[in-house]
Amino acid sequence: MLPRTPLGIAAASAGICFIGYCIYFDHKRRSHPNFKKLLREKRKKAKQSRPSGGQMPFPDLNDHDAMQKFFLEEVKQGEELLAAGDIEMGVEHLTNAVAICGKPQDLLQVLQQTLPPQVFQLLIQKLPLVSQRLSSAAPGPGAILTEDDVE
Template identity: 25%
Template sequence: MRRSVIIGSLLATAAVGYAIYFDYKRRNDPHFRKTLKRRYKKVHEAKKQEEKLATKKFDITVEEALQVVASTPVPSSAEEKELFFMQQVARGEQLFQQQPDNIKESAACFYSALKVYPQPVELFAIYERTVPEPIMNLLRAMQAKESIPSVE
C-alpha cells in the first residue's frame, strides 16, 4: 500500500514537473514558440486541405450521379412513369440496404424517381423524412446543381 502511494506521488510529481517545464519553455523560449506555431499552422492547413478535398470529392460524386440520372431513359406514358417511379424507389432502397457505402447509385435512383413524380416538392419532403442523411445530402446537392443554369 505504502509503495503504491510513493510511486503514485512520484508519477504525479513528474507530470506536474513536465507541465511546469513545458509552460516555462512555451513562455520564454522564442524558438519553442515558433515551433509550436509551425505545428499549429501545419495541422490547420492539413485540415483545410482535407476539407477542400472532401468538398471536391463530393462535387465529383454529385456530377457522376447526375450523369447516371441523365443516362437513364425516362418513360413517356403515365403508367410507365408510375412503374418506373416504383422501380427506382425500390432499387434505391435496396442498393442502400445492401451497400450503405455506395450512396451515389442509390441517390441516382431516388433522383430519377423524383424527376418522374408529378409533385416533386411533396416527394422531396417525404424523402427528407425517410431517406438516410448521406443520400439526402447528395439529393439536395443534385437538385441545387441541376436547378442552377450552367453558363456555356
C-alpha cells in the first residue's frame, strides 16, 4: 500500500493540471479570431430551426399517445417557465395544454386554484385564440368528433 500523503499530492496535482488545461483551452478558444462570428452563426441556426413565432405545432389530433405526450410536455414547460418568471410563455404553454385537454373544465379549475389571479386571467384571455389555432390545425372536417356527431 502507498502512504496517503504521496497519493493525495498526486491527486491534487492531477486536479490542478486538469483545471489549468481547461483554462488554457478556454482562453485559446475565446481568442480565436472567428469565435464570435461562429457563435453568432450557431445561435442564428438554432433560432431558425425553431417553429415560427415560437409556437409549437399541435400533434396529430387522432393519435392519442402523441396528444398525451404533447399535453404533458406543455404543462411541464408552462410550469417551468412560470417558475422562472416568464409569465407570457408559461401561459402560452398552459393554454396549449388546456386547448387539447380532454376535460378542460377540470384542468381550468385546478389552474384557477393554483395560479395567481392575474396569470389565470391572462390564460383565460388567450384560450380562444389558441382554440382557434387548434381548430385550424385539425386535418379536415370530421376529424374531431363532438357529442352531436355520435348517435
